[in-house]
Amino acid sequence: MKDFRVTPIRNGTVIDHIDCGQALKVLRIIGITDSVRSTVSVLLHVPSKKDGWKDVIKVEDRELDTKEVDKISLIAPKATINIIRDFNVAEKFNVKLPDVAKGIVRCGNPNCITNMDEPVETEFIVESKDPIVLRCLYCDRIQEDVADRVV
Amino acid sequence: MSFKGADVVSIRDLSREQIEQVMDLAEKLVPYATGEKSTRAMEGKILGNLFFEPSTRTRLSFESAMVRLGGRFIEIAQPQSSSVVKGETLADTVRMVEGYADAIVLRHPHEGAARLAAKYCSKPVINAGDGAGQHPTQTILDLFTIRQQAKGIADKNVVLVGDLKYGRTAHSLAEALGMFGANLTFVAPPLLQMPKETIKHLEKSGITPRLSSSLAEVISDADVLYVTRIQRERFPDPSEYIKVAGSYRVDNSLLRETKKDLVIMHPLPRVDEIAPEVDHTDNAKYFHQAFNGVPVRMALIMLVLGGEL
Numbered sequence: 001m002k003d004f005r006v007t008p009i010r011n012g013t014v015i016d017h018i019d020c021g022q023a024l025k026v027l028r029i030i031g032i033t034d035s036v037r038s039t040v041s042v043l044l045h046v047p048s049k050k051d052g053w054k055d056v057i058k059v060e061d062r063e064l065d066t067k068e069v070d071k072i073s074l075i076a077p078k079a080t081i082n083i084i085r086d087f088n089v090a091e092k093f094n095v096k097l098p099d100v101a102k103g104i105v106r107c108g109n110p111n112c113i114t115n116m117d118e119p120v121e122t123e124f125i126v127e128s129k130d131p132i133v134l135r136c137l138y139c140d141r142i143q144e145d146v147a148d149r150v151v
Numbered sequence: 152m153s154f155k156g157a158d159v160v161s162i163r164d165l166s167r168e169q170i171e172q173v174m175d176l177a178e179k180l181v182p183y184a185t186g187e188k189s190t191r192a193m194e195g196k197i198l199g200n201l202f203f204e205p206s207t208r209t210r211l212s213f214e215s216a217m218v219r220l221g222g223r224f225i226e227i228a229q230p231q232s233s234s235v236v237k238g239e240t241l242a243d244t245v246r247m248v249e250g251y252a253d254a255i256v257l258r259h260p261h262e263g264a265a266r267l268a269a270k271y272c273s274k275p276v277i278n279a280g281d282g283a284g285q286h287p288t289q290t291i292l293d294l295f296t297i298r299q300q301a302k303g304i305a306d307k308n309v310v311l312v313g314d315l316k317y318g319r320t321a322h323s324l325a326e327a328l329g330m331f332g333a334n335l336t337f338v339a340p341p342l343l344q345m346p347k348e349t350i351k352h353l354e355k356s357g358i359t360p361r362l363s364s365s366l367a368e369v370i371s372d373a374d375v376l377y378v379t380r381i382q383r384e385r386f387p388d389p390s391e392y393i394k395v396a397g398s399y400r401v402d403n404s405l406l407r408e409t410k411k412d413l414v415i416m417h418p419l420p421r422v423d424e425i426a427p428e429v430d431h432t433d434n435a436k437y438f439h440q441a442f443n444g445v446p447v448r449m450a451l452i453m454l455v456l457g458g459e460l
Binding site: 137 | 161238283
């Protein structure tokens with residue numbers, strides 16, 4: 001029996017070291033829905049050499065852009081991104097939470113001006129990276145449950 | 152640092168030195184604010200007052216401030232009669248008004264509105280209150296009143312009482328008083344006590360506020376008593392409201408327990424948290440505090456527009 005459960009991919013992205021239990025949220029924020037035309041493999045709760053258990057996502061024929069990587073950093077700050085080209089890892093990097101999170105989260109304050117119909121991108125000051133604490137640049141509100149409001 | 156062209160959005164954007172600069176100028180402007188002296192410092196300048204929410208003191212004192220400086224103002228005082236009802240965004244409104252005015256004063260029901268306006272508008276924007284958010288000119292006039300009436304801020308015992316959880320003036324004032332080295336006491340029923348976030352912010356700058364739910368317990372060594380209104384709608388049970396509100400009522404019998412020169416302040420409007428009998432004592436400074444809105448706002452207008460007396 002082979003020792004891997006999912007076969008290697010030819011081209012695409014492997015998101016590794018996702019915090020255990022967060023893979024389905026990651027799928028949502030990178031826009032993986034029924035309409036994708038390539039194969040997506042999701043591994044939940046697999047052993048990790050680094051820290052206990054992890055989730056892994058493999059998306060074929062797709063490379064993530066910076067904004068998508070920023071979004072992943074909000075819910076899986078330890079994730080690594082592997083860009084695969086012709087079965088080889090062409091690029092590998094860790095997600096990194098930016099100092100200012102722009103346009104990737106909705107403000108949790110329903111009365112914040114950014115939740116009205118204004119032509120403005122949300123902006124959050126990252127006050128702490130571990131645990132993740134964001135403060136809205138507009139209404140000053142400290143954000144809770146950020147993962148649910150990634151746009 | 153020069154204020155000219157700057158926005159005044161949040162008290163947190165200002166350093167202690169800048170706040171002092173505003174207060175020093177406000178002090179010089181007092182005789183101009185009373186009408187005793189006159190100036191044309193802002194002659195030819197136009198202030199655009201955009202009030203998207205009802206306001207009495209803030210709007211009138213900004214208007215009075217600009218007129219006392221020899222300038223003029225244009226205003227939207229009833230948003231229902233403006234293009235906002237046609238669905239215009241705030242971003243568009245401020246870019247339109249900046250063509251008609253030299254600076255914009257904004258009161259808005261949504262938090263963060265002033266920051267947004269400042270982003271879109273190339274002229275200075277002064278935040279006159281955004282929803283439950285910031286109201287920096289109120290904070291500065293409160294500090295100014297304490298400095299003037301209690302003869303200083305550092306090491307003074309300042310007691311904030313009332314709805315400290317939802318009252319927007321209380322949070323910014325507490326942070327600013329902390330920056331100036333006052334000793335802080337927060338008196339409120341546990342449900343309406345100062346938010347943890349504000350307390351943490353104070354502790355970070357080395358201030359440990361005293362928390363209490365009893366005014367009588369802490370009043371004897373207070374130099375300043377800052378009273379805010381407890382709103383009836385915060386209490387699901389009206390009888391609970393009456394009980395709580397009654398226990399924080401300031402009247403002459405409470406004053407018997409206090410320092411003789413205690414300064415009593417209130418951002419107004421008050422309902423019944425300060426008994427009318429207190430108005431006749433030398434301790435009552437809340438109407439003077441409301442007047443101080445004029446010299447403080449005159450100072451801010453002059454600083455952001457750059458003018459001389």
